[in-house]
Amino acid sequence: MGEKISKQFDPKTTLQEIEDQFQMFQILNEEGKIVNEEADPKLSDEELVELMTRMVYTRILDQRSISLNRQGRLGFYAPTAGQEASQLASHFALEKDDWILPGYRDVPQIVWHGLPLWKAFLFSRGHFVGNQIPEGVNVVPPQIIIGAQYVQTAGVALGLKKRCSKTVAITYTGDGGSSQGDFYEGINFAGAQKSPAIFIVQNNQYAISTPREVQTAAKTIAQKGIAAGIPSILVDGMDPLAVYVATRDARQRAVNGEGPSLIETMCYRYGPHTMSGDDPTRYRTSDIDNEWAAKDPIVRFRIYLEGKGLWSEQKENEVIERAKEEIKAAIKQADETPKQKVTDLISNMYEEMPVNLQEQYEIYKEKESK
Template sequence: MAKDKFEMFQVLDENGKIVNKDEMPDLSDDELQDLMYRMVYTRILDQRAVSLGRQGRLGFYAPVAGQEASMIGSHYALDKEDWIAPGYRDIPQLIWHGYPLWQSYLFSKGHFKGGQIPEGLNALVPQIIIGAQVVQTAGVALGLKKKKKDQIVITYTGDGGASQGDFYEGMNFAGAFEVPAVFVVQNNQYAISVPQDKQTAADTIAQKAVAAGIEGVQVDGMDALAVYAATKKARKDALDGKPTLIETVCYRYGPHSLSGDDPTRYRSSEEDGEWEKQDPLVRLRTYLEGKDLWSEEKENEIVEQAKADVKAAMKEAENTPRQKVSDLIEIMGNELPNNLQEQLEEYRAKESN
């Protein structure tokens, strides 16, 4: 499959200039400001999470800086009633969908309360198994179709996830049963340390949609307007039983996770520098400033608000009672089998001493 059949879709270039007027999304000035607000807020959440992780106050955390346009741009195109099936890096989309910030910190810590999705929030717990959320998405989407719901399911994985069997199985099922699903692969260039050209011989990830008989599109993942426009169209098509695979070409500025990964061992400073020129926040900021819709003062207010929210959420998370082994056994089912009931009583006795 020739790469030119999947040309990268772009609306806003790295200089903040509109290069595709025909595809400019129909967003009001207030919506454009809100989109930028969410991206700035997310960048601060990420910076604070990295800092908290290095202080030993969080558990597992996967940095998101550089992927804000991909994450927030796609989520902004959704309806509140749509479902999200996230991977472990996709906490920002969950938060903007209604997942409390303090719970996201408990999820990072491995606390069971972090995985208790609030009632009424249409989302699955972030998936740790690479690519498993793609199969889950196909199943949830089939359920929505059978119930004739006016909702879609969107899922996210990285370029590494596109090398998993679950990725192909989920898309194949979605295509065969014409379910309302959108599959987003955030191609941040590396599956931990393995570059894309070592993962697949395909020129693009988008073209992998062909085998599933669904639409595939490659989008500039550093361009929030392009990601929004592509996802908006994909959502509309999904409601008509036409799933879409969206590849967002982006870059993670930080390590794969805070669990020992050192990106300087497999990425050059020159490569980092080239991608920093495409920073999604700088790009959208430049565009909005040109329309007199953004200012340094406005951004500083958002930064301070995000820092205050992080402080309050972290306090709530750290004030949550530490989980006990008995807690984990208790929530394994409504009715525990005899062996687990015995273990529950054993651990309750130990914990009471």
């Protein structure tokens, strides 16, 4: 009986056939050359320059944030260098009214979506003002609980659908986040409801120190979207054009009522997982670092734009200097924000303060008045 069934249906072959479908989508290769002319989004010169500007600016923001963290002037910080194409090219495909539900490494996207930089610095410090999002900026504070933003995004997207809004909710997690239960629950619920959501897994190869191949037996993370019945794609996450196209198309499907999509971006974080004590030299080799350094999204895009006569060393230096000045002004504004008090924390926690907290509030209020 078992032999008869195996002749009719071979589960190993079925798995292999599914995995073979997920070939990495790429438009711009490591040498800065278009290798998929048909898929080229044909962005205007102005759009190409703007995307490059944001990537360079964000690399400087990352460098300065690391420095500020080491000086004790920032709190929690997760480096972003190496993931600029994955983060910013996906954001570049969005509209202002779309919603972003970020993970803790995704501060650049919400800054470019409208969150003032000085508030992003306050978020890092754990200051409540950093979580006070300005009116009209459709973002939520970065999620610290790994994967939780996937369930939240499914809910936000369903709300957008019920309001008949032609907008989407987009979220990000890493390869480690795809091992969380919230990941599966989020994509499954959104798929069942055909909600306008875009789920991005930034596969930067290591969930803190756990290599991707230990996370899952699946050949790709993208293929997991198939189980939820949603379109899924594996993308070269160091290629800004490919990431842009994948996100643009996912957004178009979503607003057309075709439901969510899952995008896996193959990328790399050049720095540690966070600045909270992680040492990547303990679990990554210099050979692996060098291999991915050759795929740097900024270097790749720079070569491409220089070939089109759209970028130069002078232009890049201008962006770098502007970034440094704006970061300096933003950290100054963050420094000038009144320090958070215990009474602020207590009063912001509940709409109606419980009796036990009222007692504590009065105690700290008296202490702070001295």
